[in-house]
Amino acid sequence: MAHITINQYLQQINQAIENHEGSFCAELLSFKHPHVANPRLQSQVAREKCQQILEPPYDEMVAAHLRCTYAVANHDFVEAYKFQTLVVQYPFFRAFQSHKEENWALPVMSAVTLDLRIFANNAEQQLQKKGKGQPGEMLEKAAEQLMSCFRVCASDNRAGIDDSKKWGMMFLSNQLFKIYFKINKLHLCKPLIRAIDSSNLKNEYSPAQKVTYKYYVGRKAMFDSDFKTAEELLSFAFDRCHRSSQKNKRMILIYLLPVKMLLGHMPTHQLLRKYDLIQFADVTKAVSEGNLLLLNEALSKHETFFIRCGIFLILEKLKIITYRNLFKKVYLLLKTHQLPLDAFLVALRMMQVEDVDIDEVQCLLANLIYMGHIKGYISHQHQKLVVSKQNPFPPLSSVS
Amino acid sequence: MSRRRGTRISTQLQNSRAPSGGWRSPRNKKQCQSESKTHKNEVEAEDQGKEIKEMAPRASCQTMCPAQELRNRESQNRLHCFEVVPGTESFRKPKGDPLRAVKEYSRPAAGKDVTKPSCLRPPDVLLKTVCYLIDEIAGSTSLHPWTEVYSFVFDRLRSVKQDMIIQRLSGKDCVAILEPTVRFHIYASYRLCGEPLRIYDPRINDTHLQEYLSWLFDCYKTGSGPYPNQEEFQTLGLLYNLGSSPATQDILELPERLRQTPSLKLALAINRAFLEGNHVHLLRLVQKLDFLQACALHRHLVTCRRHLLLIYCHGYHSRNCRFPLDRLAQLLSLEPSLTAELCQVYGIEVNQHNQVLFSKSAFTEPEQGSLDCKLYHSIVSEKQRGLTVKSIIHGCT
Numbered sequence: 083m084a085h086i087t088i089n090q091y092l093q094q095i096n097q098a099i100e101n102h103e104g105s106f107c108a109e110l111l112s113f114k115h116p117h118v119a120n121p122r123l124q125s126q127v128a129r130e131k132c133q134q135i136l137e138p139p140y141d142e143m144v145a146a147h148l149r150c151t152y153a154v155a156n157h158d159f160v161e162a163y164k165f166q167t168l169v170v171q172y173p174f175f176r177a178f179q180s181h182k183e184e185n186w187a188l189p190v191m192s193a194v195t196l197d198l199r200i201f202a203n204n205a206e207q208q209l210q211k212k213g214k215g216q217p218g219e220m221l222e223k224a225a226e227q228l229m230s231c232f233r234v235c236a237s238d239n240r241a242g243i244d245d246s247k248k249w250g251m252m253f254l255s256n257q258l259f260k261i262y263f264k265i266n267k268l269h270l271c272k273p274l275i276r277a278i279d280s281s282n283l284k285n286e287y288s289p290a291q292k293v294t295y296k297y298y299v300g301r302k303a304m305f306d307s308d309f310k311t312a313e314e315l316l317s318f319a320f321d322r323c324h325r326s327s328q329k330n331k332r333m334i335l336i337y338l339l340p341v342k343m344l345l346g347h348m349p350t351h352q353l354l355r356k357y358d359l360i361q362f363a364d365v366t367k368a369v370s371e372g373n374l375l376l377l378n379e380a381l382s383k384h385e386t387f388f389i390r391c392g393i394f395l396i397l398e399k400l401k402i403i404t405y406r407n408l409f410k411k412v413y414l415l416l417k418t419h420q421l422p423l424d425a426f427l428v429a430l431r432m433m434q435v436e437d438v439d440i441d442e443v444q445c446l447l448a449n450l451i452y453m454g455h456i457k458g459y460i461s462h463q464h465q466k467l468v469v470s471k472q473n474p475f476p477p478l479s480s481v482s
Numbered sequence: 483m484s485r486r487r488g489t490r491i492s493t494q495l496q497n498s499r500a501p502s503g504g505w506r507s508p509r510n511k512k513q514c515q516s517e518s519k520t521h522k523n524e525v526e527a528e529d530q531g532k533e534i535k536e537m538a539p540r541a542s543c544q545t546m547c548p549a550q551e552l553r554n555r556e557s558q559n560r561l562h563c564f565e566v567v568p569g570t571e572s573f574r575k576p577k578g579d580p581l582r583a584v585k586e587y588s589r590p591a592a593g594k595d596v597t598k599p600s601c602l603r604p605p606d607v608l609l610k611t612v613c614y615l616i617d618e619i620a621g622s623t624s625l626h627p628w629t630e631v632y633s634f635v636f637d638r639l640r641s642v643k644q645d646m647i648i649q650r651l652s653g654k655d656c657v658a659i660l661e662p663t664v665r666f667h668i669y670a671s672y673r674l675c676g677e678p679l680r681i682y683d684p685r686i687n688d689t690h691l692q693e694y695l696s697w698l699f700d701c702y703k704t705g706s707g708p709y710p711n712q713e714e715f716q717t718l719g720l721l722y723n724l725g726s727s728p729a730t731q732d733i734l735e736l737p738e739r740l741r742q743t744p745s746l747k748l749a750l751a752i753n754r755a756f757l758e759g760n761h762v763h764l765l766r767l768v769q770k771l772d773f774l775q776a777c778a779l780h781r782h783l784v785t786c787r788r789h790l791l792l793i794y795c796h797g798y799h800s801r802n803c804r805f806p807l808d809r810l811a812q813l814l815s816l817e818p819s820l821t822a823e824l825c826q827v828y829g830i831e832v833n834q835h836n837q838v839l840f841s842k843s844a845f846t847e848p849e850q851g852s853l854d855c856k857l858y859h860s861i862v863s864e865k866q867r868g869l870t871v872k873s874i875i876h877g878c879t
Contacts, residue, residue: 216700389734395727399757441813442760448794452759462798462806
């Protein structure tokens with residue numbers, strides 16, 4: 083493929099188009115395929131030949147694709163992105179839309195949209211290095227184009243299941259999720275999630291696609307503080323993710339762990355070691371022991387890592403769980419149902435919580451009572467926390 | 483072939499950062515072919531190292547208001563009372579004062595050419611315009627009522643923003659204009675709190691403020707700096723958007739040296755207290771804020787106080803609850819009499835011995851309009867002390 087002549091290449095594409103060979107056609111237009119390194123395809127002559135051999139709009143599409151290979155060969159991703167846009171935006175999109183009741187072009191769609199996103203990413207990075215360009219601008223534009231393709235797929239109501247373009251929806255959603263997460267516009271995920279949820283193909287997509295989908299939707303649920311849903315989705319993704327994709331499994335775990343910890347389930351040290359996530363070890367230890375001091379230290383020690391992954395804020399929520407565990411210890415130590423507020427103050431001071439006084443202790447306790455982590459009430463007159471004789475510290479998993 | 487330019491309002495991007503170049507070519511299939519050719523030419527031009535800026539419209543208007551607009555509005559009697567020559571207000575056609583007239587905001591429309599150089603004000607004129615608006619209008623002690631002042635300044639600042647977008651301004655020029663604009667809107671959000679909706683809508687102020695903030699932060703991120711006020715504005719942004727995950731995440735991604743500055747550390751601590759539900763701690767930290775910072779935070783005070791009362795209703799729920807009103811007043815940073823009023827608004831009983839009877843079942847959401855935020859502003863207003871509006875908006879406090 084790296085030595086094929088321009089004529090051979092174009093004939094192959096033409097054939098693939100005429101015979102509706104989606105996968106083969108996709109390969110010939112994908113940057114994962116060796117043909118992109120072939121210098122013979124990158125000349126002006128090659129582009130002119132497109133018009134001779136191919137029908138519109140494929141002639142323009144392939145010509146733009148070839149210009150793109152030239153740009154990539156020169157490591158100019160800004161150019162590459164521009165030409166990939168020309169591939170997707172007008173010619174491919176028009177062709178795709180015109181395919182009534184057939185979906186043979188879905189693999190092509192997957193290939194060109196994937197390359198579009200990747201080039202948008204690379205182009206932005208190149209621009210950033212030069213200090214130009216708005217962050218997220220190119221990715222947003224790419225997203226717009228992907229969204230148009232998504233709409234074509236989602237609105238394909240006429241074709242039968244086998245010929246429906248709806249099979250392309252999850253792939254496109256996953257691509258769009260990647261962009262929206264990157265540019266931090268999570269609210270744009272909602273319409274996609276809704277569309278997929280209401281589709282009858284929801285559970286029929288490939289396992290790989292489903293894992294990716296649930297990973298992103300799980301992360302979105304985390305962001306919306308819907309931790310029970312997040313746990314379900316991320317657990318699914320983790321369990322079904324292929325054993326050999328260690329990197330992906332680790333990525334899922336990075337988000338699954340905080341959610342599980344908030345629900346009271348601490349990971350084993352073994353698990354953390356297996357996936358190289360020792361950063362969580364101190365956090366886990368601190369939370370289960372109610373050790374605020376250790377928690378603060380652990381969070382600040384691995385701050386950069388947690389912030390980069392976007393879980394720093396969720397881990398801070400563990401502070402409330404840690405207060406609860408600490409206060410439970412106080413209760414277990416004093417073995418009474420009428421606990422002097424001073425005892426909690428002492429506990430907090432031991433954890434080197436700075437300038438905390440009785441007023442704040444009361445506020446913290448009131449908050450825990452309000453959230454359902456403690457069953458009882460505070461008596462201001464007696465300066466005591468009076469807890470229920472039955473299960474005053476309900477298990478974390480039972481509190482929403 | 484001339485390429486038509488026009489603004490396209492894309493719903494997807496409505497909430498995005500303020501566009502530094504809100505110009506997209508219209509989707510016209512017929513033109514697409516030839517467009518892709520001119521697109522390629524443009525691409526090649528960029529290849530040769532020409533900056534996009536060279537294709538941006540030029541601006542040559544040296545006055546705050548383009549002469550043509552002044553003439554038009556004067557003849558149509560559409561001058562604002564702040565723009566007329568003093569003494570001519572009561573004339574049938576008041577005379578426009580070129581030293582006081584300011585270009586107004588006008589909606590983009592098809593066929594309207596907003597890129598005429600004589601109507602566009604270059605960056606230095608824009609900055610002078612902003613200073614005029616702050617010093618002579620917003621900061622004036624003689625112009626009343628302030629709601630009128632606000633409307634005028636709001637609109638004229640919007641027009642400044644338009645000129646900035648059309649010229650694709652970026653970097654230091656943008657920042658110099660955006661910073662006082664942000665301060666103005668933050669101050670206004672406090673000053674006009676409680677005004678009737680038909681005169682002042684806090685949501686509109688909020689929408690524009692968020693756009694300005696977003697754009698300003700983008701400038702900081704992509705520009706070469708240095709930006710000596712960045713600490714101040716990142717702090718104001720976080721306080722204004724207290725508890726928001728995206729806002730917090732943005733701050734966390736700032737370089738270490740910024741995050742360790744005293745005001746940002748304080749803002750982060752307040753934010754943390756807010757997220758943890760520790761409003762006692764939060765209200766104590768608020769004491770350390772300066773006036774403008776308190777203005778930024780002020781709209782969250784209602785939420786904080788409400789949450790404190792709510793969790794205390796749960797936490798102290800018992801038949802014998804007798805919580806001292808004075809103590810509660812201290813925690814809420816309010817006078818005891820106002821504290822009692824606030825309790826009443828939320829359905830919480832205060833007995834004749836000035837004791838609060840917290841109870842889970844008592845807490846009710848206040849009826850629409852029964853909670854007047856302005857009454858509880860002392861925590862902010864006491865910080866204003868000798869400050870003038872002018873100095874607040876210029877940031878010389």
